[in-house]
Amino acid sequence: MNNFIKKKILCTVGTRPEAIKMAPVILALKKEPWANVRILATAQHRNMLDQVNAFFGIEPDIDLDIMRPNQTLTTLTARLLLELDNVLQAEKPDVVLVQGDTTTVMAVSLACFYHRIPIGHVEAGLRTWDMQNPFPEEANRVITGKLARWHFAPTEGSRQNLLREGVQDSDILVTGNTVIDALLMTAAKDIEVGIDIDANKRLVLITSHRRENFGQPFRNICQALRTLAENNSDVQFLYPVHPNPNVKDVAHEMLGSSPNILLCDPLDYAPFVAAMKRAYLIISDSGGVQEEAPALGKPVLVLRDETERPEAVDQGVVKLVGPNYERIVTEAQRLLDDELAYREMARGISPYGDGLAAGRIVKTLREHFV
Numbered sequence: 001m002n003n004f005i006k007k008k009i010l011c012t013v014g015t016r017p018e019a020i021k022m023a024p025v026i027l028a029l030k031k032e033p034w035a036n037v038r039i040l041a042t043a044q045h046r047n048m049l050d051q052v053n054a055f056f057g058i059e060p061d062i063d064l065d066i067m068r069p070n071q072t073l074t075t076l077t078a079r080l081l082l083e084l085d086n087v088l089q090a091e092k093p094d095v096v097l098v099q100g101d102t103t104t105v106m107a108v109s110l111a112c113f114y115h116r117i118p119i120g121h122v123e124a125g126l127r128t129w130d131m132q133n134p135f136p137e138e139a140n141r142v143i144t145g146k147l148a149r150w151h152f153a154p155t156e157g158s159r160q161n162l163l164r165e166g167v168q169d170s171d172i173l174v175t176g177n178t179v180i181d182a183l184l185m186t187a188a189k190d191i192e193v194g195i196d197i198d199a200n201k202r203l204v205l206i207t208s209h210r211r212e213n214f215g216q217p218f219r220n221i222c223q224a225l226r227t228l229a230e231n232n233s234d235v236q237f238l239y240p241v242h243p244n245p246n247v248k249d250v251a252h253e254m255l256g257s258s259p260n261i262l263l264c265d266p267l268d269y270a271p272f273v274a275a276m277k278r279a280y281l282i283i284s285d286s287g288g289v290q291e292e293a294p295a296l297g298k299p300v301l302v303l304r305d306e307t308e309r310p311e312a313v314d315q316g317v318v319k320l321v322g323p324n325y326e327r328i329v330t331e332a333q334r335l336l337d338d339e340l341a342y343r344e345m346a347r348g349i350s351p352y353g354d355g356l357a358a359g360r361i362v363k364t365l366r367e368h369f370v
Helices: 016-029 046-056 073-091 103-114 137-147 156-164 178-187 216-231 245-255 269-278 287-296 310-314 325-337 339-345 357-369
Strands: 007-013 035-041 095-099 119-122 150-153 172-174 202-207 235-240 261-264 281-284 300-302 318-320
Touching: 007 016, 007 103, 016 035, 016 046, 016 095, 016 119, 016 178, 016 357, 046 178, 046 269, 073 103, 095 103, 103 119, 103 137, 119 137, 119 357, 150 156, 150 357, 156 172, 172 357, 178 269, 178 287, 178 357, 202 269, 216 235, 216 245, 216 261, 216 325, 235 269, 245 261, 269 287, 281 287, 281 325, 287 300, 287 310, 287 318, 300 325, 310 318, 325 339
Parallel strands: 007 035, 007 095, 095 119, 119 150, 150 172, 202 235, 202 281, 235 261, 281 300, 300 318
Antiparallel strands: none
């Protein structure tokens, strides 16, 4: 196939989560003989974006380097639109792909609409139905949902949200979440955690950083972790601690002297995946971990009373324990002691995808263009 009849696909990334979730799509498209893949980084998050791109071997063709200290959303959006005007005129892509719900996604979608360039939206259809929460992400994804030509929805629930908003069923494809593609690609590599962990001990991996747990709830969590560590001297606990003083100071004060609790700095994407792979059990309040850990067959106890990701709870591979001392200790101890209870949660199924989402997205574009 000669270069001049290739279809030009511009893939845009602005932040670390976008880069992780777009990487499988970019890598799959690069294998397609009909596709001329170009990568646009707006670099809304500079260092974290570069780290992920480097890990997946992705080199942006165009870099807007848009990040400035303390810039308002209005300034960010205005600067993005002006820069994108030049990029779209120079590149003239046949389709532009965006991922998620950042300000980059909304601005790119609007600029493409003005240039009459079709948009494919990866991870389409997430809704809280509250424009103020999360802010500005709900508005970003609603606006993008009005402008996109293809809606690549991660779950059936997301598809239903789009139908409710009047999107044509034929424009929606349930693909699964590409975060699982990225996870399985990463987990298949021989990556190190980079921290000295006792190979003979079971590992409990911990993350906790949510604002709603600051104060007494976080002290309850730490107290529970200390009790678990004391009662299970044959188990290693690894806690990469968030730099926020509300977390860091309390964690070091309450857990720093426990011999089998390792406190370390936050891990990059790949070492954290390696830690999840190595873990026996994960105790966390992170949304991403709730999506990723079930796919690796790891039970998760979620340090929250509610979650916007109910699918894994419904399937019994994730359990909500809240920042509740008794529940954390009881449920974690049960999973450490009771093999049957453990096996019921460690089934290796993810309601968020099977690792084949990128292939489904590429197939849709191939059928349209070829």
